[in-house]
Amino acid sequence: MTRATGAAGAAGAVGATGAAGVAPGGLGDFLRSRRERLSPETVGLPGGRRRRTPGLRREEVAELADIGVDWYIRLEQGRAVCPSAGTVEALARALRLDPAEHAHLRALAAPSGWRGFVRETVPDAIRRLVESLGQPAYVTGRRWDVLAWNDAAADTVADFGRLPDADRNVLVHLLTDPGARRLFGASWPDEARRVVGQFRAAHDLWAGDPAFAGLAERLRRDSPEFAGWWDAHDIRTGGEAGRKELHHPRRGLLRFEYATFQANDDPALRLTVYTPV
Numbered sequence: 001m002t003r004a005t006g007a008a009g010a011a012g013a014v015g016a017t018g019a020a021g022v023a024p025g026g027l028g029d030f031l032r033s034r035r036e037r038l039s040p041e042t043v044g045l046p047g048g049r050r051r052r053t054p055g056l057r058r059e060e061v062a063e064l065a066d067i068g069v070d071w072y073i074r075l076e077q078g079r080a081v082c083p084s085a086g087t088v089e090a091l092a093r094a095l096r097l098d099p100a101e102h103a104h105l106r107a108l109a110a111p112s113g114w115r116g117f118v119r120e121t122v123p124d125a126i127r128r129l130v131e132s133l134g135q136p137a138y139v140t141g142r143r144w145d146v147l148a149w150n151d152a153a154a155d156t157v158a159d160f161g162r163l164p165d166a167d168r169n170v171l172v173h174l175l176t177d178p179g180a181r182r183l184f185g186a187s188w189p190d191e192a193r194r195v196v197g198q199f200r201a202a203h204d205l206w207a208g209d210p211a212f213a214g215l216a217e218r219l220r221r222d223s224p225e226f227a228g229w230w231d232a233h234d235i236r237t238g239g240e241a242g243r244k245e246l247h248h249p250r251r252g253l254l255r256f257e258y259a260t261f262q263a264n265d266d267p268a269l270r271l272t273v274y275t276p277v
Contacts, residue, residue, distance in 0.1 A: 001126075001261035001271055026207030027108040028078035033233035034095040035061050035076075043096065064094035083109050100237045104201055117211040120268050122148045129271075136256070136274040142202055143211060144170040144195070147269070156246065156254065156274065157183070171199055171215065175223040185247045189225070196229045197236025204235075243277065 036055030040046060045060060056064075062072040067087055074081050083091070088109045092102045120141040122130075127148045130137045136156045138149035146160050146168045154161060158180070160168045167173070174180045174192050181188050206212040219226040240260040248254050256274040263269040 001263055026078075026204035027105075028076045029207065030105065030108055030204055030233065031061075031076050031091070031095070034097065034101065038096060043094070061091075061094055065090040067091075101235050103237065104204065104235045107201075108204055117143065117206055117209045119143070119145060119211075120147060120266065122269060123263075123265070126263060126269065126271070133273065135276065138272055140170060140270050140272065142206070142268045143215060144199055144202075146170060146173075153274075156248065169215070171195060171219060175219055175226055183246050183248070185245070187245060191244075192225065193229050193234070194236050196226065197234040200230065200233065201235050201237065244274070 035058070036053070038056050039054075040056065040060065043056065043060075043064060045056075058072055058076065059069050062069040065072070065087070067090060071081075071087075075083060085106075088106055092105055095101075097105060122139050126139060130139060130148050131150050133150055134152060136150070136153040138153045138157070138160075139147045141147055149157075149160050158173050158177070160173075163173075174184075174188075174195055184191050203212045203216060216230065220230065242258060244256050244258060246254045246256065255277040257277055258272055258274045261271045261273075263271070
């Protein structure tokens with residue numbers, strides 16, 4: 001196992017699937033979301049008359065990036081085009097992307113093998129490793145499905161074995177289970193929004209895939225907070241290590257350090273281990 005590397009790891013896992021292509025919709029949606037959050041004044045353009053829609057016009061982004069308007073429109077419309085590295089860098093500057101967003105744009109624009117999502121399987125050796133650990137540990141996949149866990153995780157985080165297969169997912173548990181809100185207490189909104197931002201980064205790489213789209217629609221339906229966070233299109237990276245405080249119903253306040261690792265044979269598999277503090 002190696003330490004997880006955030007969005008780069010997810011991008012690498014997707015890019016290893018075969019023939020060249022770009023996941024439909026993800027690049028265009030991301031460009032549009034970043035264009036709409038900028039004002040002309042922010043990028044040094046005259047404001048002029050009041051605009052019917054927020055943000056910059058497509059023509060203005062193309063001008064700032066020094067690319068053709070038709071080419072930029074094709075990118076936003078999600079057509080099967082792969083921008084060059086120079087175009088990606090120019091768009092990042094024009095849209096004032098931060099480092100995490102810049103890395104996400106590069107991942108979206110990179111040629112990747114596009115085929116339907118298949119839920120990962122955990123090798124027996126990793127499953128036995130997880131089960132042998134005394135502290136809470138579990139394995140997740142690209143879609144944040146919980147694929148393996150041990151008794152300590154079942155007792156501390158959630159007993160995933162008692163849940164239907166479709167509910168064995170970090171986002172479903174965190175956003176729709178009242179027990180998860182009680183477990184995280186006052187830190188729940190920050191934790192939930194962080195995970196939504198990380199899922200957004202993975203989802204964009206699989207935009208149009210029914211498995212990812214279906215999960216997003218379920219969360220939009222079942223979580224009052226999800227829609228606002230999702231529509232903000234925040235991209236979160238990192239989160240592979242840190243601290244958490246859990247309010248356990250029987251054992252009271254528990255403090256943990258956690259770290260996340262990727263499997264060498266399948267970087268889509270991420271092992272998370274909680275160490276008591």
